[in-house]
């Protein structure tokens with residue numbers, strides 16, 4: 001238990017670990033679905049503190065990583081156009097498109113700006129009526145209420161120079177895709193706390209029942225994650241498969257109804273491609289017909305874009321929990337945060353980047369919590 | 381950008397549309413939209429993601445999270461200069 005002293009409450013962490021060890025009588029494989037959780041797990045060495053029987057599989061929970069290459073290429077194309085102010089969260093800047101990234105586009109003269117909130121992009125549109133302001137609207141359910149509000153406000157203010165390049169994804173269909181994949185080994189889920197703080201837990205009982213998997217809503221702090229694991233293992237050992245909320249301080253069963261109402265007003269469910277994984281039916285949101293005028297894909301003609309993934313990148317398998325990043329031959333050699341081949345090496349929430357930053361090449365050599373800051377990626 | 385950071389509501393601008401407040405994240409102060417937590421009062425804690433408060437949170441949990449975020453350097457990641465960081469990663473700074 002070499003990292004345990006770095007937990008904010010080491011005694012509680014030790015008690016939770018002891019209980020997990022005492023409970024697990026057989027091997028169990030759990031998937032965490034939130035990129036923030038993946039990061040926290042690797043950073044604190046939680047996967048190495050756990051008893052051997054309990055394995056953590058990293059899921060497709062990083063919105064930056066799963067944004068499809070074709071959407072990145074569309075973003076690059078729009079951002080390079082004269083007259084456009086392209087706004088994005090900071091962690092999209094170095095996600096590789098087919099032949100460059102947003103950082104390069106800015107270097108080549110494109111007006112790319114980092115915003116903290118989509119409302120900042122809206123404000124830019126208000127102040128620059130002669131420019132087209134495009135916001136890169138990616139993210140899971142946690143980000144959707146913010147992006148929905150931005151476009152809602154744009155319409156209310158009659159702004160005609162604001163649009164969204166939308167690539168929103170939803171967690172429950174991803175869980176379904178993972179559970180129906182032939183190579184699936186997942187027996188339980190740590191569900192993403194902040195996704196549930198918006199959506200609540202209503203979508204999950206059906207999944208727990210159909211696939212007979214425990215779904216434990218979990219936060220992303222180290223102790224939250226241990227508590228989530230403890231409850232999931234307890235259910236598995238008892239043969240149960242229920243939805244449990246281990247993040248009650250931030251998640252109510254009905255989520256945030258006002259936020260959900262806004263999402264439903266602005267977005268409708270659609271099929272989406274996930275980078276590295278492919279099409280998952282009904283796994284995304286797009287603007288509804290009433291808001292189509294604010295859709296950057298319609299406003300700028302960017303439908304005919306050719307994309308090419310680097311052949312050696314195995315991010316798709318990483319994102320589905322089929323391999324660990326270190327099993328990719330490019331890991332740490334041709335693929336590093338400085339020269340990323342796949343998005344999972346770029347985003348600070350990506351599994352490849354987390355392994356690279358905290359675990360270095362092979363095995364547990366790095367000290368948890370001592371990441372080289374200069375290589376960290378901004379979280380927008 | 382999955383992360384959501386707890387902060388303390390230090391001021392509320394009732395005249396703003398959408399409803400807006402000033403949030404203190406362990407020293408860094410930023411405006412956030414309060415439209416999804418309209419019942420929140422000055423002095424309470426909220427979880428903020430990309431400029432939107434999503435839920436209220438009790439003080440004890442909020443302070444514990446904030447302390448951890450600070451220790452891990454996550455506040456700097458969240459509010460630091462993204463261009464500077466991207467330049468460093470690209471090896472051009």
Ligand code: SF4
Pocket residue numbers: 312313314315316318325328329330331332335336340341342343344345352
């Ligand atoms: S290490 Fe790099 S090349 Fe390999 S799967 Fe991860 S992102 Fe792709």
